[in-house]
Amino acid sequence: MTPPPGSLLTARDLRKAYGPTVALDGAEFSIHPGEVVAIMGPSGSGKSTLLHCLAGIVPPDSGSIMYDGRELSGMSDAERSALRRSEFGFVFQFGQLVPELTCVENVALPLRLNGTPRKQAERAALTWLERLEVDDLGGKRPGEVSGGQGQRVAVARALVTAPRMVFADEPTGALDSLNGERVMELLTDAARSTNAAVVLVTHEARVAAYSDREIVVRDGKSRDMERAV
């Protein structure tokens, strides 16, 4: 099956079940470089599972995921981990910053996992903290900063490796609207400036409004609303 021309990541007929619970039942997905796509749907519909499959965190039971001409399901766990390290970035609902590390160290972490020397990684991390307007937090630990600030640190961490894809799972879920919107603005601006594609799982319309297009997942099936109209 050939992906649509110009697409960076394409998934076809994904199926995934956790025991008797069917999470994905023939879901489809495709995204272009620089595009922001929102995955919407009621809770329990399989949004997060779709994101995890697309990011190569969870292997689907069947179906194909093509990333940049490579089939994800054909890769070993180590290869997928390497791919996530070097080409993907992640933002989660509650930041999931390592509580022991300072903010700068947290942001530098993905670079260091890739083997970048500490000093260089932390310099890059500081630049990203500046871009996300939280450079004054560098030396603090996640426990000492507010939720909105922590989430900006998390966004910086997702973008520091200059990933080609950013996966964000309810990135504003724990924030108030003002903070949430600012984080979305910063995330999408930064992603567009680097031509990164963003997959955004959310149930909030005002967050989804930062996307270029949305996919609705219901009962494990996806519906691409652009093509539906």
Place this chain on the structure above:
Amino acid sequence: MSIGHTLLGLLESGPRHGYDLKRAFDEKFGQDRPLHYGQVYSTMSRLLKHGLVEVDGIETGGGPERKRYAITDAGITDVQRWLATPEKPEEYLQSTLYTKVVLALLTHRDAAGVLDVQRSEHLRSMRILTDRKRKGDLADQLICDHALFHLEADLRWLELTTARLDKLRAEVAA
């Protein structure tokens, strides 16, 4: 809200007399605003003129004239188009959307699809507003936010309705 499309949709389940149509309409959609019989009469004449309905038979006897109307193929297509076309996001949309959902359920069409299309349309408006907000000044932002919050309220209603479709289907069928 389009009374014409609604009446057409009601006819899809079978030919009815004008009076039956009014009663069915009032029962399903007209809780706070019952239809005048005159409105039914004028609407049906317009539909007849456009070939969306035809007269199935006339009953004569005591009282008013009793025509039985049936929907034509063109009428079914018209209903379909109406349901598939999202409404322009604006205030007080619920009654139209509600009518559409109930009609879709009555005529065994994909009611969730109706809602999805509508959500997509709402999102489109929200994207435009969000974009304007990002580029504009504070005044723009405040104005856009007001609109965004209203649209969001609609969207929440859409989500809620989607979640309750099964229940609604059971009630409409009753």
Place this chain on the structure above:
Amino acid sequence: MSTRQWGRDLGLGFRFAFTGGREGWIRVLLTAVGVGLGVALLLLTTAIPNALSVRHTRDNDRADHTYGPVRPKAANTLVISDTDTEFHGHDVRGRLVEPEGPKAPVPPGLTAYPAAGDMVVSPALKELLGSSEGELLRARLPYRITGTITEDGLVGSRELAYYAGAKNLAPKIDGSRTARINMYGATEATPPDRMDPILILLVLVVFVVLLMPVAVFIATAVRFGGERRDRRLAALRLVGSDSRMTRRIAAGEALAGALVGLVFGTVFFLLGRQFAGSVEVVGVSAFPDYLDPSPALVTLVVLAVPAAAVLVTLFALRGVVIEPLGVVRTAKPPRRRLWWRLLLPLGGIALLAPMIGQGGSDGQFNQYLVTGGVLLLLVGVTALLPWAVEAVVARLHRGPVAWQLAVRRLQLSSGSAARMVNGIAVAVAGAVALQMLFAGVQGDYTKDTGRDITRAQMQINLSDGTPFRTAADRFRTTEGVRKAVSLGSASLGEKDWKSGPGDTTVLISGTCASLRETAQLPSCRDGDAFVATGGDDDAAVTKLARPGRVLHLDADHGAATGPDVRWTVPAGLKPAHAITSPNGTKSSAILLTPAAVPDRVDRLLDGTVYVMFDKSVPDVSEYTRNTAAKVDPFADVMVWSSTEQSKKFTSIRTGLYVGALCVLALIGTSLLVTQLEQLRERRKLLSSLMAFGTRRRTLSLSVFWQTAIPVALGLLLATVVGLTLGSVLLKMVGSSLGVDWRSVLSMTGAGAAVVLVVTALSLPPLLRLMRPEGLRTE
């Protein structure tokens, strides 16, 4: 603060512990198992003195003193012969018995004597003889089993013992192994041996060293599940309880765990006691009901453990502010201060110092000072360790990601890291000190037997009248025996033994080859006689070994009841030079070849066979013993080693080893539980790190470092404190200072091994937690 309010809050916490759903239950269960193991160990320890005293009483009740006065045969006498043997390293208590009248006393555990050729055995011996393993022993005990010895005739459930009926024992009466007796039990109440002060010191230190880690362990166990509990406490604050109430409620929860732990501990103890009845440790087994802790100690445990649980919880919550919306550990905990932590070990040394040099011969140690001093020193470890971990970790920098993750985590919560290894550190410090003490004292308690095990590995003393020369031939044909040498010997006195022998010397008889084991002979033919000089008493032998001189033979081991046996020194004595004989003596003696010994003398010689065998032949010593039993059922078989250790001393050391192993296993368990709990708490974080593409190796390594760094520090500190304590203790007993590095290494190695095992065991759950399922929220 009214008692009622205290009670109410504690009770509330108590209820929360059980109504917290599945998680609450698991927490209570973990705490209870942890506390239970500790309590069981405590109860077991408190039961040991009682068990030992019961054993002592039982052993006393069945004592058959063979060295009493010579009695005539009567209606209430029996002849009993001690035929103890050893089988595969286990002692077998054996008695041959022949009642001589209807009123002969019956030993405890028996209802009647077995007939000649029958035997009554202990259950463990019966089992052994019935198994394939006991085949060799069966050959040695050719009696029919007709009954079992009941519990009151045994000192342990696994004791191997038998009473066999025999005939015509009376001629064998020799006042040592065989005797005529008319009662069992001590003739007079003998007070138990007063223990050597050094042994008391060792026992005290062993107890303190073993129990300290148990206490530390219990303190850790009541804090299992701490983080989850904190969240619950925050919720309590939210619904309006004030911070003091909350603390008391938390204490109540810990109390619940401790109380259930007491129940668990009792059950574990009862099970363990039952189990203890079926095993043998250090050659000692016990009956379950021996292990009866004294009521006072039980009361102490029952009161102390829950009280400790409450106090530890209140103490642990000291630096914690429980706010309605979460638990805040005081943002910047005050820097740990060194001075008061140093006071503890210094205080310990101060308590021990006055006793330096008081050991040795009749010195007496103040038990309270010893216990207090050792306790303070070891508690000092637990106080110093958090400071040391904090101070060191704060200075660690740089390094790869795994290292950074571990170091940063330790910097943030060095206290909990230190707590985790406190138990091991205390155990190792104590063990190192004890090892040193043992190594130092070992010299005093290890006797050099002077025996040359390259020349013989077994010595068989034959009973009177057994022809010793032919006996050697039968040993020679035994499987695995390389060489067997038999010598007969007797003492020669200047005068009749009835009136006191005057000067004495030794007569040794054997073939030329055998005699060469005791002296260098210039030449030798049968019929020759020699006088060997250069040994232990040249004066007597040169005085007595004059040709024609009549000497008096000691016919019955100095009892001098028999007739006077005279022997005339022959002419033509050749000179010989005494050498060290296989039994370690170097005797100046008269040596006679077989033809030079008149028959009436020959019959009275004590025969001894020295056997040298090929150790690589399995069971060779058992074969030899079997031959000995066939040649002479009354033979006394001794296996030689070059050194001999005081039995008491050996058992204390073995006790330490066993105890240290139990304690380390216990601590390992708590380490594992804590580790797993920490990992579970971080499940989401681990999964998200995995999403970033973090290698499993990186996280595994960081878990390893996280344990290894504090443990390394703990072991280092433990070694320092242990060596200090060991040196002070050695000075106290007046032994020379010496560090047995091998045992220090082996103890620290054991501690480190526990960490490795714990890390290894926590890796599978870690890898499982790293799976993406942890990211799922719905």
